[in-house]
Amino acid sequence: MTSDPIVTIVHLSDLHFGGFADLKQIEALESFLPSLGATAVAISGDLSQRARHGEFQAAHLFIQRMRAQTPTLVVPGNHDIQWWKSPLDLLGERRKYAKYTRYFGTDLRPVLEVPGAVIAGALSSYGVAFGSLTLRIRDLAVKGHLPRSETNRVKQIFDAAPPGVARIMVFHHNVLPGGLSRRMGLARWRSAHKRLLATGADVILSGHDHQEGAGQIQGALAVSTSGTHSSRVRGGRPSVFNLVKIDAQAVQIQHFRWVSGDRQFIPSDTFSFARRGPPQVAVSVAGGDQGL
Ligand SMILES: [Fe+2]
Ligand SMILES: [Fe+2]
Numbered sequence: 001m002t003s004d005p006i007v008t009i010v011h012l013s014d015l016h017f018g019g020f021a022d023l024k025q026i027e028a029l030e031s032f033l034p035s036l037g038a039t040a041v042a043i044s045g046d047l048s049q050r051a052r053h054g055e056f057q058a059a060h061l062f063i064q065r066m067r068a069q070t071p072t073l074v075v076p077g078n079h080d081i082q083w084w085k086s087p088l089d090l091l092g093e094r095r096k097y098a099k100y101t102r103y104f105g106t107d108l109r110p111v112l113e114v115p116g117a118v119i120a121g122a123l124s125s126y127g128v129a130f131g132s133l134t135l136r137i138r139d140l141a142v143k144g145h146l147p148r149s150e151t152n153r154v155k156q157i158f159d160a161a162p163p164g165v166a167r168i169m170v171f172h173h174n175v176l177p178g179g180l181s182r183r184m185g186l187a188r189w190r191s192a193h194k195r196l197l198a199t200g201a202d203v204i205l206s207g208h209d210h211q212e213g214a215g216q217i218q219g220a221l222a223v224s225t226s227g228t229h230s231s232r233v234r235g236g237r238p239s240v241f242n243l244v245k246i247d248a249q250a251v252q253i254q255h256f257r258w259v260s261g262d263r264q265f266i267p268s269d270t271f272s273f274a275r276r277g278p279p280q281v282a283v284s285v286a287g288g289d290q291g292l
Pocket of ligand 2: 207
């Protein structure tokens with residue numbers, strides 16, 4: 001038996017406005033998404049291809065149209081930051097986000113409260129930075145990381161939220177291995193997994209891999225990975241976005257697949273995961289935890 005959803009979130013990612021954007025899909029998203037009656041829209045980064053003004057302006061218009069219908073939260077992806085303006089943050093952090101924040105607001109870690117849910121954006125995109133360093137040279141500016149300060153901050157937000165409210169965390173880099181690529185978006189992902197579990201999140205929304213996914217971290221924390229609406233899909237597969245429904249018992253992730261011939265998104269596979277309770281805390285029961 002399923003109960004009525006507390007919240008329904010449209011999860012988009014990797015719109016990549018610029019030369020690779022599929023405008024037919026963008027047009028279809030604009031007309032179709034309002035019919036889903038979602039509580040909120042979350043866009044998990046890579047709005048642009050090269051962090052260019054024209055790309056950000058197109059993304060800004062798209063988001064403005066979304067917001068006219070539905071509260072919308074956006075976080076930056078690795079393509080949205082000008083990391084070369086401050087590699088390794090040698091010239092400070094602000095320079096590399098300056099163009100993004102000009103269009104999408106100064107808060108790189110936005111939080112959105114809607115009826116039934118608190119949606120916390122987190123920053124995983126730092127460009128060439130110490131926390132994201134990798135031995136794969138071509139991934140130096142691509143890889144992300146989730147600092148402890150980010151998971152601690154989100155944990156505090158979720159701790160303060162009323163019980164029963166859905167706790168949704170959004171950032172760019174994929175936390176589960178990509179379906180075809182098998183790549184992990186985050187550096188030091190094992191540590192990130194542990195800390196994500198401790199935040200008390202019900203579901204993580206991320207992108208970056210350009211292939212849809214639905215799964216769990218350690219069989220406990222649901223993860224929605226949304227695809228891309230650019231032509232840079234993996235393996236020639238169709239583009240997919242996700243609809244995430246959360247009720248008292250479960251997190252349901254439904255894929256919507258693009259059918260280019262029909263110029264429409266159609267409902268596709270649905271995955272359901274038991275909703276987590278509050279994080280497990282070691283409780284000392286008198287005598288029970290004393291070794292004999
Ligand atoms: Fe991307
Ligand atoms: Fe990305």
